[in-house]
Amino acid sequence: MPEIEKDQNEYLHQIILEIMNFSKIIFLSVACAFVLISFSVGNAFAADEILIAKTTTMNKIIFDGKWTFYTEWKASSLNELFYQDGTTFELRTAHQGNFIYVFIDDVRTTHWDMNADRAIVCFDKDNNKNTTTSDDYCFVNVLSGNNPITLQGGSPLSSTDNFRQIPNPDGFIAVAGISDQNDRYTAVPHPGYEFKIPTDLVGRSADYGFYVGVYHAASNTVYSWPKNITTNVPLEIPSPSKWGELVSPDASLPEFQWPMIPLLLAIMTAIWFTQRKQSLR
DSSP: HHHHHHHHHHHHHHHHHHHHHHHHHHHHHHHHHHHHHHHHHHHHHHHHEEEEEESGGGOOOOOOOSSHHHHTTTTTTTEEEEEEOOOEEEEEEEEEEEEEEEOOOTTTTTOTTTTTEEEEEEEEETOOOSSOOOTTTEEEEEOOSSOOOOEEEEEOGGGGGTEEEOOTTTOOEEEEOOOOOOOOSOOOOOOEEEEEEHHHEEEEEEESSEEEEEEEETEEEOOOOSSOOOHHHHHHHOOOOGGGGETTTOOOOHHHHHHHHHHHHHHHHHHHHHHHHHTTT
């Protein structure tokens, strides 16, 4: 009997040791996974990257260049852009279905010039950080103007920054207006620019090249994102090699995919079972 109890105790002790070893493997696996996730998230929030939200409420947007109701753009991602002279933009981006939505809320501007102030957003569908080519598109939205403009790269004319005007794509909307009491940031009236851009034109990508510019005619100043791009010409478009990035309409954010965690755990579990099998031989 004592021998049997001794064998049972040794067996139980062995099981406990194996459980502890397995727990260590699980802990290390989870730790490694979170390190990778943290690294990915850190990259995603780099200075010249904007994360775009996937939503189900953009179909409720009323395009009038302002917050039509208090929760209209609430489900979109928010990036606040501050400039040295006090100019501030609340930049909101989202995607739903076959469209990308952009709203530039020019919250600190209390004086504006109708049909002169404007905003432009640009996409490099391949994000190749190259010179201007046919995979680059820009969309111009004039304050209270009725005719938004679509531009495509690839023109040989340097005088137009190698862009040419093309017909507006189906479904494209760009409307600018003046805020009212529904604005989430201030009751003081100010301009805003709303865009609805079809992915049928700019493509579906996990990582676009992206540029935003807002022109104030009174000061002849262009406020850009990324902020290290400077220009004082209303429609001058900097080279896509200087643009930032918009991440990511077709991939879950952050870029490191959560399904990788179960895969990592499965690999570590397989290693443990292999080691256990060898120890029992």
